[in-house]
Amino acid sequence: MATTQTKNVGQTARGGGESGSYASGISPVIRTLVNVIAELAPTNIPILLVGESGTGKQIFARRIHQMSARREEPFVKISCASINAESLGAELGLNGTGNGNGDALHAARGTVFFDEISELDAACQRSLLCSLPDGDSATRPGTLSMRVISATSRNLDEEMHAGRFRSELYYRINGVCLRVPPLRERKEDIPELVEFFLTKHAAQLGRSRPLVTAPTFQTFMEHSWPGNIRELENVVKKVVALGDEHFALSERVEVAAIPAPADIQSHSLKAASRAASREAERELILKALARTRWNRKRAAQELQISYKSLLYKLKQIGLDDSGAA
Numbered sequence: 001m002a003t004t005q006t007k008n009v010g011q012t013a014r015g016g017g018e019s020g021s022y023a024s025g026i027s028p029v030i031r032t033l034v035n036v037i038a039e040l041a042p043t044n045i046p047i048l049l050v051g052e053s054g055t056g057k058q059i060f061a062r063r064i065h066q067m068s069a070r071r072e073e074p075f076v077k078i079s080c081a082s083i084n085a086e087s088l089g090a091e092l093g094l095n096g097t098g099n100g101n102g103d104a105l106h107a108a109r110g111t112v113f114f115d116e117i118s119e120l121d122a123a124c125q126r127s128l129l130c131s132l133p134d135g136d137s138a139t140r141p142g143t144l145s146m147r148v149i150s151a152t153s154r155n156l157d158e159e160m161h162a163g164r165f166r167s168e169l170y171y172r173i174n175g176v177c178l179r180v181p182p183l184r185e186r187k188e189d190i191p192e193l194v195e196f197f198l199t200k201h202a203a204q205l206g207r208s209r210p211l212v213t214a215p216t217f218q219t220f221m222e223h224s225w226p227g228n229i230r231e232l233e234n235v236v237k238k239v240v241a242l243g244d245e246h247f248a249l250s251e252r253v254e255v256a257a258i259p260a261p262a263d264i265q266s267h268s269l270k271a272a273s274r275a276a277s278r279e280a281e282r283e284l285i286l287k288a289l290a291r292t293r294w295n296r297k298r299a300a301q302e303l304q305i306s307y308k309s310l311l312y313k314l315k316q317i318g319l320d321d322s323g324a325a
Contacts, residue, residue: 025189029181033060036178041067046132046173048117049151051180054230057151058115060180065111070147073110080116085123092131092144112146117173118154118165129169148173183225183232190220193229197236207240216245285313 024034040047041064049057058077065075078091114120120128131144150173159165183190194212202209225231238248284303292298300310 025186025192027181027186027188030186030189033178033180037064038067040064040176040178042069044147046148046150046175048156048174048177049149049180050156050177051151051153052182052228053153054228055180055182056229057153057180058113060178061111061113061149061151064149065113065147068111068147070110074146075110076112076146078112078114080114080124081119083120083124085121085127088120088124089127092127110146112144112148114148114150114173116152117150118152118156118159122166125166125169129166129172132169132172134172183228187221190232191217193232194220194236197233198240201237201240205237205240207243210239210243210245212239212245216249219249281313285310 024030037060047061047064049060051057062075065071078088083091114128132148133143156165156170156174160167160170194217198209198212201207220232227234235248239245242248285299288299288302289296292302296310296314297307300307303310305313
């Protein structure tokens with residue numbers, strides 16, 4: 001059985017990464033991870049990436065592949081949550097008896113990425129185990145020749161001890177275990193990530209790259225980001241799509257008091273249009289509140305927005321709602 005090594009990336013770091021991507025940053029925890037990946041990428045050792053959902057485990061798997069000697073070969077992703085034994089056998093080039101048939105995936109020398117490997121059922125785990133090299137039999141017929149990287153958001157030690165994950169498979173995929181940190185542990189990287197996503201989604205959506213103000217960046221820094229980088233990217237994409245950081249944040253993030261764009265001196269047509277839109281919005285809110293006798297929940301229903309959004313808008317436009325029901 002292969003020897004298992006575990007690296008829990010955490011406290012100190014030197015070095016950096018690619019500017020403006022998931023797999024880079026200035027935080028100590030991410031710089032340490034990048035350095036460890038640089039050491040492991042040229043090897044063939046199986047890597048297990050563990051971390052919460054949305055932390056970018058697939059991005060780090062691709063980085064490992066791109067830094068390896070296999071970079072010109074395929075990077076194949078297998079989504080373990082949506083695969084059964086038959087389709088996994090077909091993907092891995094196995095027949096029903098668990099013996100390799102020597103098809104393309106076995107012959108390839110790229111990287112195979114098993115996303116959320118803890119989701120494999122017992123039959124799938126058996127099929128995969130039959131296909132993986134055991135350290136001494138890399139030339140065994142039917143052995144997968146691709147570099148193996150796996151990812152999970154669960155604790156595989158607990159899954160193994162509970163009998164839901166095969167111990168032989170666990171040790172076969174866990175040559176080195178790397179922990180991908182949640183965004184709340186790498187908040188120093190948020191400004192760089194925001195800039196990257198602003199540029200990315202402005203290009204994808206064909207929009208002008210919006211300005212994100214300092215108070216909004218402060219809000220980003222103070223938010224806990226339970227959805228991690230995926231949540232941050234979705235919020236930034238919404239900012240780009242709407243062209244209004246205040247509205248984009250009102251539904252997704254507990255916002256601090258951010259000055260409305262009307263407070264910013266500007267003579268541009270775009271600013272004038274936004275100011276007119278805010279004034280029209282203020283009038284609609286006032287009329288809805290008047291009709292409902294300041295019953296905010298009913299007013300929110302009439303305006304077809306959430307109650308939380310209405311409270312934010314009342315604060316934003318300076319309306320005193322203390323007498324509301």
